[in-house]
Amino acid sequence: MTGFLQQIDNGLPIRDPELLLTWDLKREEAVGTIGGMSMVSENYFTFRAALRELPFVDCVGLHFEKDRLSVVELFSLREYSGGAELCGLFREHQKALEDVLGAPARDFLRSLFFTDKDDREYRWKFRRVTVSHRLWNRFGMEEKLEIVIRR
Numbered sequence: 539m540t541g542f543l544q545q546i547d548n549g550l551p552i553r554d555p556e557l558l559l560t561w562d563l564k565r566e567e568a569v570g571t572i573g574g575m576s577m578v579s580e581n582y583f584t585f586r587a588a589l590r591e592l593p594f595v596d597c598v599g600l601h602f603e604k605d606r607l608s609v610v611e612l613f614s615l616r617e618y619s620g621g622a623e624l625c626g627l628f629r630e631h632q633k634a635l636e637d638v639l640g641a642p643a644r645d646f647l648r649s650l651f652f653t654d655k656d657d658r659e660y661r662w663k664f665r666r667v668t669v670s671h672r673l674w675n676r677f678g679m680e681e682k683l684e685i686v687i688r689r
Contacts, residue, residue, distance in 0.1 A: 542591040542638050547665045550610060550685065552598070554588040559598070561666055561687045563607040568600060575600075591638045594631050595683070610685040628673040628681050632660060635671055635683075642671075 545551050549560035555573060568583065569575060575585040581602040589595045592612065599611035636642070642660035659672035668686045673679065
């Protein structure tokens with residue numbers, strides 16, 4: 539698990555397909571080297587992936603701004619039966635993230651901005667990236683795990 543933390547300032551280690559998704563990745567390079575990518579929009583692509591340290595992740599979304607990687611979304615394609623199940627899974631995923639990344643730098647209830655008492659957000663800041671894990675009620679409960687790259 540320490541490999542993940544050792545590499546987080548340079549990129550995201552992915553087990554399957556085996557690659558280090560570098561934060562300097564250009565859109566053209568991603569399209570040319572990552573197999574099985576689906577284009578959602580001109581600047582957003584997804585592909586199936588497995589992360590050794592975060593087994594609940596099975597898909598990666600890449601957002602590009604000015605042809606450079608700007609945000610990486612990590613998510614599961616699993617269907618959830620409802621909000622209560624998702625809240626329980628969110629807690630499990632948060633524990634797994636803390637096992638890998640340590641205690642979050644920021645932990646707050648999002649109820650200041652949203653009305654649902656279960657809205658939560660945790661953040662970890664590293665040299666080049668911020669990892670954000672949140673649960674919020676947008677159009678039903680939604681879990682979001684993303685990595686924002688600072689330039």
